[in-house]
Amino acid sequence: MKKWPVLVFILLLAVVPLIPGVPEFWINQLNAIGIASLVVIGLVVLTGVGGLTSFGQATFVGVGAYASAWLTTVHAQSPWLGLILGIVLTLLLAFILAQITLRLSGHYLSLATIAVCLIFYYLYGNMPFLGRHDGIPGIPPISFFGYPLLQAQSIYYLIWFVVLLAAWTGINLLNSRSGRAIRSLKNGEKMAQSFGVHTFHYKVIAFIYAAVLAGLAGWLYAHEQRAVSPSTFGINYGIEYLFMMVVGSVASVWGGIFGAAVILTLKDQIQDIAPRLFDTSTNFELIVFGVLVVLVLHHARDGLWPIVTGFFSSLFRKGGTRVTAASSWWSEAPLLDKKEKPQKDSTLLQVKTIRKQFGGLVAVNDIDFSVNAGQIVGLIGPNGAGKSTTFNLITGVLPLTSGSIVFRGKPLASATAEEIARLGVARSFQHTQLLPQMSVLENVALGAHLRRSAGALRSLLRLDRQDEAALLREAAIQLERVGLAESMHELAGNLSLGKQRIVEVARALALDPSLLLLDEPAAGLRYLEKQELAEVLSALRDEGMSILLVEHDMDFVMKLTNHLVVMDFGTKIAEGSPAQIQQNEKVLQAYLGGLDDEVVVDEPPVGNVGNNEVHA
Numbered sequence: 001m002k003k004w005p006v007l008v009f010i011l012l013l014a015v016v017p018l019i020p021g022v023p024e025f026w027i028n029q030l031n032a033i034g035i036a037s038l039v040v041i042g043l044v045v046l047t048g049v050g051g052l053t054s055f056g057q058a059t060f061v062g063v064g065a066y067a068s069a070w071l072t073t074v075h076a077q078s079p080w081l082g083l084i085l086g087i088v089l090t091l092l093l094a095f096i097l098a099q100i101t102l103r104l105s106g107h108y109l110s111l112a113t114i115a116v117c118l119i120f121y122y123l124y125g126n127m128p129f130l131g132r133h134d135g136i137p138g139i140p141p142i143s144f145f146g147y148p149l150l151q152a153q154s155i156y157y158l159i160w161f162v163v164l165l166a167a168w169t170g171i172n173l174l175n176s177r178s179g180r181a182i183r184s185l186k187n188g189e190k191m192a193q194s195f196g197v198h199t200f201h202y203k204v205i206a207f208i209y210a211a212v213l214a215g216l217a218g219w220l221y222a223h224e225q226r227a228v229s230p231s232t233f234g235i236n237y238g239i240e241y242l243f244m245m246v247v248g249s250v251a252s253v254w255g256g257i258f259g260a261a262v263i264l265t266l267k268d269q270i271q272d273i274a275p276r277l278f279d280t281s282t283n284f285e286l287i288v289f290g291v292l293v294v295l296v297l298h299h300a301r302d303g304l305w306p307i308v309t310g311f312f313s314s315l316f317r318k319g320g321t322r323v324t325a326a327s328s329w330w331s332e333a334p335l336l337d338k339k340e341k342p343q344k345d346s347t348l349l350q351v352k353t354i355r356k357q358f359g360g361l362v363a364v365n366d367i368d369f370s371v372n373a374g375q376i377v378g379l380i381g382p383n384g385a386g387k388s389t390t391f392n393l394i395t396g397v398l399p400l401t402s403g404s405i406v407f408r409g410k411p412l413a414s415a416t417a418e419e420i421a422r423l424g425v426a427r428s429f430q431h432t433q434l435l436p437q438m439s440v441l442e443n444v445a446l447g448a449h450l451r452r453s454a455g456a457l458r459s460l461l462r463l464d465r466q467d468e469a470a471l472l473r474e475a476a477i478q479l480e481r482v483g484l485a486e487s488m489h490e491l492a493g494n495l496s497l498g499k500q501r502i503v504e505v506a507r508a509l510a511l512d513p514s515l516l517l518l519d520e521p522a523a524g525l526r527y528l529e530k531q532e533l534a535e536v537l538s539a540l541r542d543e544g545m546s547i548l549l550v551e552h553d554m555d556f557v558m559k560l561t562n563h564l565v566v567m568d569f570g571t572k573i574a575e576g577s578p579a580q581i582q583q584n585e586k587v588l589q590a591y592l593g594g595l596d597d598e599v600v601v602d603e604p605p606v607g608n609v610g611n612n613e614v615h616a
C-alpha cells in the first residue's frame, strides 16, 4: 500500500475521539475493532499467507487476558507486569503447541487448534483461581506515567498505537527473507525446501507471531473491559477471527483490519436490528456471517480488501514512473559472496549403480553415469523409463534402495533437500513451482535464501535491510542473466509458461549452484519459447555451468546436450554424444522410430564427450 492512504488513516484515527459530540459508543466500537485487528493481523500471516489454519487464536487472547487479570487483581501488580507475564506465557504455550500441532498438516492442524481452544475454554471455566465461569472482575486500568487509562477515549490511543505497530511489523515480516519463506508454506513447501528453506522453522515463527499478537490483544481487552470471563475466549470467537480474515483479506495486513471492522460493525448492527424485526434474541449474526463467508469464498477468494483497494487505485491512477533495477532502493547493495566453482571438465556428479524398487517394481536398475563441470547432460528415455525416479533420487526426494550418488566428493544419499541445496545443487520442477502472487524478483530472491541469514526478529523491526537489498540485487542480476530483467516487477503468475520456466532457471541460479538439475524444462512450451530456453541454457554452459536435464523433447535435447544417458524400463541402454545416440540401435528400437530423423546436429556442442560424427 502507498504511504499517503496510511497517513490519512492514521490522521483519521487520531481525530475521531476529538470530534465534539462523538458518541462514546463509537469509541468503544473502535476499541473492539482495534483489539480484534491485532488477532486478525496475526491470522493473515499465519493462515492467509502461510496456509496454516488456526481456529484457536481465542486461546492466546485468553492467556494474555487471564495472566494480566490474575496478576493485577490477586497479586495487585502493575498491568505492565501483567503484560510481561501474558506475553511470556503466550510465547511458552505457542512454542509447545507449535511443536505438537505444526507437525500435523492440512485439516489435522485445524482440528488440533479446535481441540486446544476447547481445552482452554474449559480450563478457564473450571479453575478456581481464575474465577471459574464468573471470571475475574475489578481489573485495574493500565496506567501511563501515573495517568490511568480509564476512559474509552484514553485507552483508544494505546490500542490503535499497538495495532499500527503490529501492522508495521507484519508488513516488514512479509516483505523479507523470512516473509518469502512464510509465503512459500501455502503452496510451495517442497520447492522452498529445495532452496534450503527450513520450512518447519518458519511455520513456528508464523505461529508464534500470531499467538503473541493475540496475547497482546487479550491484555488490552482485559484492561479495557476491566473484567474477563471464559465466554469471550471460546471456539466461536476463534471462528469469528477467522471470518474477519476471510472477509477482509488473506494476504494484506490492512485488509485484516478492514475485515475486523466489517464483521464487528455488522455484528453490532444485526444485534441491534434483528430483535426488533424478529422479536427474538437468536444469534442472527452467525447466520449472516456464515452466508457472507460463503459468498466471499465464492466471489472474492482473496477477501473484500483487494476490491476496495482496486476501486480506490482506479480513482487515483496516474501515469507513474516505471521502477527499474537501477532506480530501485537495493541497486547499490553489496554483491553476495560466491562459492568456489569446480574446474572445467572435472567430475561433478557421480551416479553409482543406483537402484530404486517400488515393491516388486524395479523403477531404476543399477544405473551409472556422471556429469562433468561445464557439460549439459541429458537423461532421456520413453515413458515410464525411470527418468523422473532417477531425478528424484538425485534431488533427495526419494531414498535410494541401493547404490550411491556423490557430488563434489560428498555423498548425496540420505541428504535432505536442504542439505543438497547447501552443497550447491539447484533444481527446477516438472510443473513450474513459482509463487504466483509474488513478484518475479521475489520468487528469484527465494532461490538465494541460503546466501544471507537475516532472521524474523530483525525483519519485524526492519533491521534486515542490508541483507534484503543484497538478496534482491542478486535476484535482479540473475534475471538479467537469463534475459528477464524487464519482467522483474510483474507477478510471477502473470507470465507465460515459457517465461515462468526461465524464471525457475533464474531462481535456481540465485542459489549460486555448481549443478543445475532441470526436470522436463521444455514441457508444454511453444517452439519459440523452447528456442529461448535453449539459448539461455546454452549461454549458461558457456559461462561454465553444469546442467543435468530430464527431457522428452528430442529436438531440444539433441541440439543442446554434450552427453546423453538413455534409459528404458529402468535400465541404462546407451550413453554417449547426441550423434552417437542417434545411431544407436537399442535406442532406436526403444523409441520404435520415435526419434525424429530430421534432427541433425549441425555443430557439435562445446565440450562434447566422445565421437560426434553424425550419420543422419
Ligand SMILES: Nc1ncnc2c1ncn2[C@@H]1O[C@H](COP(=O)(O)OP(=O)(O)OP(=O)(O)O)[C@@H](O)[C@H]1O
Pocket: 358, 361, 362, 363, 381, 382, 383, 384, 385, 386, 387, 388, 389, 390
Ligand atoms: N511412487 C511410485 N510408486 C510405484 N511406482 C512408481 C512410483 N513412481 C514411479 N513408479 C513407476 O516407476 C516406473 C518409472 O517411472 P518414472 O516416472 O520414473 O518414469 P519416467 O521415465 O519419468 O516416465 P515419464 O517420462 O512418463 O515421466 C514406472 O513404471 C512408474 O509407474
